[in-house]
Amino acid sequence: MKMDEMATHSAPSRAGPAIEISGLTLDYAAVDRMITALSGFELSIARGEFVSVIGPSGCGKSTLLSVIGGLLRPSVGEVRIDKAPVTGPSEKLGFVFQDPVLLPWRTVLENVLLPAQLRSGSARDYVERGLQLLQTVGLQGFERNYPKELSGGMRQRVAIARALLLDPEVLLMDEPFGALDAITRERMAYELLRIWQGTDKTVVFVTHSIAEAILLSDRVVAMSGRPGRVVAECRIDLPRPRGLRSHEDARFLAVSRELHRLLMHSEENRA
Numbered sequence: 557m558k559m560d561e562m563a564t565h566s567a568p569s570r571a572g573p574a575i576e577i578s579g580l581t582l583d584y585a586a587v588d589r590m591i592t593a594l595s596g597f598e599l600s601i602a603r604g605e606f607v608s609v610i611g612p613s614g615c616g617k618s619t620l621l622s623v624i625g626g627l628l629r630p631s632v633g634e635v636r637i638d639k640a641p642v643t644g645p646s647e648k649l650g651f652v653f654q655d656p657v658l659l660p661w662r663t664v665l666e667n668v669l670l671p672a673q674l675r676s677g678s679a680r681d682y683v684e685r686g687l688q689l690l691q692t693v694g695l696q697g698f699e700r701n702y703p704k705e706l707s708g709g710m711r712q713r714v715a716i717a718r719a720l721l722l723d724p725e726v727l728l729m730d731e732p733f734g735a736l737d738a739i740t741r742e743r744m745a746y747e748l749l750r751i752w753q754g755t756d757k758t759v760v761f762v763t764h765s766i767a768e769a770i771l772l773s774d775r776v777v778a779m780s781g782r783p784g785r786v787v788a789e790c791r792i793d794l795p796r797p798r799g800l801r802s803h804e805d806a807r808f809l810a811v812s813r814e815l816h817r818l819l820m821h822s823e824e825n826r827a
Contacts, residue, residue, distance in 0.1 A: 573600045573601060573602055574601055574602060574603040574604075574605070574725065574726060574758040575599070575600070575601040575624065575635065575636070575637055575726065575758065575760070576599075576600050576601075576635070576636040577597055577598060577599040577600070577624070577633070577634075577635050578633050578634055578635075578636075579596060579597075579598065579632060579633035579634075580594055580596070580598070580620075580630050580632070580633035580634070580635065581594055581595050581596060581630060581631050581632040581633055581783075582594045582616070582619060582623060582628065582630050582631050583631045591782075592782070592783040593616040593619045593783060593784060594616045594619060594620060594623070594630075594783055594784045594785070595783035595784070595785050596633075596785055597616075597620065597633070597784065597785055597786060598786060599786060601758060601760065602758070603756070603758055604756045604757070604758055605759075605774045605775065606752060606758075606759045606761065606772055606773050606775075607760055607761065607773060607774065607775050607777060608761045608762070608763055608768070608769035608773040608775075608776045608777070609760065609761070609762050609763075609776075609777045609779060610762075610763060610764065610766060610769050610776060610777070610778055610779070610815065610819065611778060611779030611780065611781070611784060611819065612779075612780075612781050612819060613764075614781070614782050615779045615780060615782050615784040616779065616782060616783065616784030617762040617779060617784070618730050618731075618762060619784070620762075620779075620784065621728045621730050621760065621762055623635055623642075624649075624726075624728060624760060625642075625645060625649050625651060625728050626642045626643065626644040626646060626649070627645065637649070637725070637726060638725070647675070647722050648724055648725045649725075649726050649727075649728060650722070650724035650726070650727045650728065651719055651728050651729075651730070652712075652715050652716055652719045652727065652728070652729045652730070652732045653715070653730050653731075653732065654730060654731040654732060654733075654734045655735070656703075656711040656712050656714060656715035658703040658711055658715065659703075660702065661702075662702075663699065663700050663702060664690065664695060664698050664699055664700070664701050664702070664703070664706070664714050665683075665686055665687070665700070667703070667714055667718060668686045668689060668690060668714060668717045668718045668721055669682055669683065669686050669721065670718060671718060671721050671722050672721060672722065675722070682721060685721060686717070686721060687699065689717040689720055689721065690714075690717055692717070692751060692754070693713040693714075693716055693717045693747070693751060694713060694747065695710060695713055695714065698710070707740070708736050708737075708740060709740040709744050712732055712733065712744060713744075713747070715732070716732075716748070716751065720751075720755075720757075724757070725757065725758060726757065726758045726759075726760065727752075727757050727758070727759045728760050729759060729761045729762065730762045731762055731763055731764065732744075732748075732761075733745065733768070741765075741768070745768055745771055745772060746799070748772065749771075749772060749796075749797065749798060750797075753796065753797065761773070766812055766815045767803065767812060769815075770794075770808055770811055770812060770815075771798055771802060771803070771808075773792050774791065774792060775789060775790065775791050775792065776789070776792060776811070776815065777789050778790070778815060778818050787818060788815075788818050790811055790814070790815065792807075792811065793807055794807060794808060
C-alpha cells in the first residue's frame with residue numbers, strides 16, 4: 557500500500573506555509589573527511605500543522621531542527637519561515653530538547669522566565685504569562701519549587717512552558733520525551749496534544765517512536781539514512797482529539813506497519 561493511499565485528508569487549512577525548506581544540504585568537516593548530514597532536503601509545513609520527523613539513528617533529524625532554528629547554516633539551499641530566510645535564531649521559534657536543561661539554582665517560574673530575561677534583562681513584564689503557562693502545563697502550585705524537586709515529566713513541562721513564553725510561531729521539539737519512562741512518556745504525549753490544540757503553533761517534532769509520531773501528528777515525514785532526505789510523507793487520517801483508542805484504529809495500525817517497513821528498508825540500504 558502506498559503512503560498516499562492510506563490517508564487522503566488534507567493538511568490543516570492555513571494561509572500559506574509556515575516553514576519552507578528548499579534544496580537543503582548540509583556538509584560538515586570530520587577529522588579526516590567531509591560528511592554530508594542532509595542532502596537535497598525538501599519540505600513544506602503549513603501554519604498550525606503538527607509534523608513529526610522519524611528516521612534511523614544518525615540520519616540528520618536533530619541537524620534538521622538546528623538548521624530550521626538558525627543554529628546551523630546550510631551548505632546549500634535555504635529555510636524560510638513566513639517567507640523570510642532563516643539567518644539565525646529568532647523569537648519566532650521555541651526549542652524543547654530531550655534534556656530540559658533547567659538551571660538548578662532557579663525556581664520553576666524563574667526557569668520559565670529565562671528567555672524574557674535574556675532578551676531584555678528583565679522578566680518583570682512576563683511574570684503573569686509565565687504563571688498562566690505553568691497553569692496550562694499543569695504545574696500550578698509548583699512555581700517556587702526547584703528542578704530537583706520535580707519528576708522527569710514535570711521538568712519537561714517546565715521546558716515546554718519556557719519555550720512558549722515569548723509566544724513563538726513555531727515549536728521545535730527534539731525527542732523531548734526520549735528520556736522518560738514509557739508511562740510518563742505516553743502521558744506527556746497526551747499533555748502535549750492538549751497544549752497544542754489550544755494554540756495555533758506550528759510544531760516540528762523529532763522522535764524515534766513511530767507510535768508517538770502517529771498519535772501526535774497531522775503528518776509524519778520519514779527520512780532516509782545519512783545523508784538525510786525525505787523518503788515518504790504520510791498524512792494521519794485519525795480524528796482529533798486522540799486518545800487510547802486511537803492505537804486500535806485500523807488506520808493507525810496500517811500507517812504504523814508501512815512506516816516500520818520504510819525505516820527497515822532505509823536501514824538495510826544504509827548497511
